[in-house]
Amino acid sequence: MARLNLVAANKEARAPRVRATARSVPVIVPPSNDDHKDHFINRNGLVYAGSHVIIDLWEAKGLDDRDHIETALIDAVQAAGATLLHIHLHKFEDGGGISGVAVLAESHISVHTWPEKGYAAFDVFMCGDAEPRKALDVFKKAFEPGRVVVGEHKRGVL
Numbered sequence: 001m002a003r004l005n006l007v008a009a010n011k012e013a014r015a016p017r018v019r020a021t022a023r024s025v026p027v028i029v030p031p032s033n034d035d036h037k038d039h040f041i042n043r044n045g046l047v048y049a050g051s052h053v054i055i056d057l058w059e060a061k062g063l064d065d066r067d068h069i070e071t072a073l074i075d076a077v078q079a080a081g082a083t084l085l086h087i088h089l090h091k092f093e094d095g096g097g098i099s100g101v102a103v104l105a106e107s108h109i110s111v112h113t114w115p116e117k118g119y120a121a122f123d124v125f126m127c128g129d130a131e132p133r134k135a136l137d138v139f140k141k142a143f144e145p146g147r148v149v150v151g152e153h154k155r156g157v158l
Contacts, residue, residue: 039106039128040156049156050107050127055136057120059146063113066091066098072142073102073109076135082106082126106130120145125155 041048062068066089077084082104089100089111097113097120106126113120122139124132136150 040158041127046154047158048154050125050154051132052123052125052153052155053132053135054151054153055122055124055139056149057122057139057143057145058148059118060113060120060143061118062143063097063115063118063120064091064095068142069098069100069111069113072138073100073111075142076109076124076138077102077104079134079138080124080126080130080132081134082130082132104130109135118146 039050041050070087070089073087074084083106084102085105086103087100088103089098091098095116097115099112100110102109104126106128108123108125110123111120120139120143122135124135126132133152136148139145140148
């Protein structure tokens with residue numbers, strides 16, 4: 001117990017860190033080499049690694065059904081035009097939810113569910129020609145949520 005108190009005392013003794021304001025740094029983009037595809041996206045004058053779509057489903061159904069979630073992930077991958085490499089899902093005991101990931105050549109789709117809350121969190125990150133937003137309609141149809149919250153972040157902007 002003394003060690004824990006010492007750690008807590010050390011944490012209190014440290015001065016708070018001041019965070020530096022984020023700033024844009026120009027990056028030189030080398031000329032394209034048609035023989036080497038880096039799978040970065042060049043759309044509307046913006047070059048970036050990929051789109052990360054964050055999907056929250058509320059009042060959703062089927063969130064404790066492993067097979068149903070696996071089918072929805074496969075359908076979402078196909079709808080987005082991505083390439084499925086592997087799916088791993090883990091079902092928690094005693095009415096718990098399911099956590100897992102579909103590993104894609106273009107990146108991933110992860111899922112975490114809380115059936116007792118009717119809530120599911122999906123992260124859909126894809127690069128290249130894949131269209132991650134198309135996964136949204138698949139998840140809406142599969143889980144019939146009462147409420148949906150969606151955010152999108154461009155990753156690796158040059």
